[in-house]
Amino acid sequence: MDNYVTGSVIRRLREGKRMTQEALAQKLFVSSKAVSKWETGQGFPDISLLEPLAGALGISVIELLSGENISNRNLSSNMTKSRFYVCPVCGNVIRAVGEAVISCCGITLPPQEAEPADEAHPIRLDVVEDEYYVTLDHPMTKDHYISFLAAVSDNGVQFVKLYPEGAAEARFKIDRVKTIYAYCNRHGLFWKKR
Ligand SMILES: [Fe+2]
Numbered sequence: 001m002d003n004y005v006t007g008s009v010i011r012r013l014r015e016g017k018r019m020t021q022e023a024l025a026q027k028l029f030v031s032s033k034a035v036s037k038w039e040t041g042q043g044f045p046d047i048s049l050l051e052p053l054a055g056a057l058g059i060s061v062i063e064l065l066s067g068e069n070i071s072n073r074n075l076s077s078n079m080t081k082s083r084f085y086v087c088p089v090c091g092n093v094i095r096a097v098g099e100a101v102i103s104c105c106g107i108t109l110p111p112q113e114a115e116p117a118d119e120a121h122p123i124r125l126d127v128v129e130d131e132y133y134v135t136l137d138h139p140m141t142k143d144h145y146i147s148f149l150a151a152v153s154d155n156g157v158q159f160v161k162l163y164p165e166g167a168a169e170a171r172f173k174i175d176r177v178k179t180i181y182a183y184c185n186r187h188g189l190f191w192k193k194r
Pocket of ligand 1: 184
């Protein structure tokens with residue numbers, strides 16, 4: 001994981017803006033040789049240049065540092081595009097409705113790529129009155145367990161944190177739920193459509 005802006009990111013963003021090294025250099029009052037050095041990994045822009053550099057490239061400093069370009073359109077209709085970010089150090093779980101640069105414990109977290117529930121992570125859905133009773137036949141030991149279950153609908157997310165030695169189960173209001181997610185600390189995120 002990069003901790004500082006990298007040359008390839010500067011180049012990609014600059015070229016995306018159809019800007020020459022010379023044009024970028026002029027905006028920052030540096031030489032085009034300096035820009036060339038940053039882009040080829042022979043030098044770093046001074047920290048005082050980060051803000052103007054991000055501005056010239058049309059992104060935020062955090063995007064520049066992470067190398068991620070965030071572009072969200074019409075977030076209001078995107079609840080079902082929820083993304084989950086899980087910190088491998090402290091176990092923190094963060095949910096975003098759209099794309100974001102999320103960091104925890106000093107690490108930039110990638111969004112979890114969900115896979116369909118598999119044989120080792122069978123998500124079982126039973127309807128009990130107006131709720132889904134969700135269970136998984138999965139270990140719940142300290143080293144290997146389901147650490148959360150979530151039910152995503154078009155208007156919100158129901159989230160239940162689970163713990164080792166507990167049961168891999170949760171109840172969710174059926175109301176408009178489209179997808180159930182289960183996160184295994186070893187194997188990642190799994191989904192099942194209702
Ligand atoms: Fe697992």
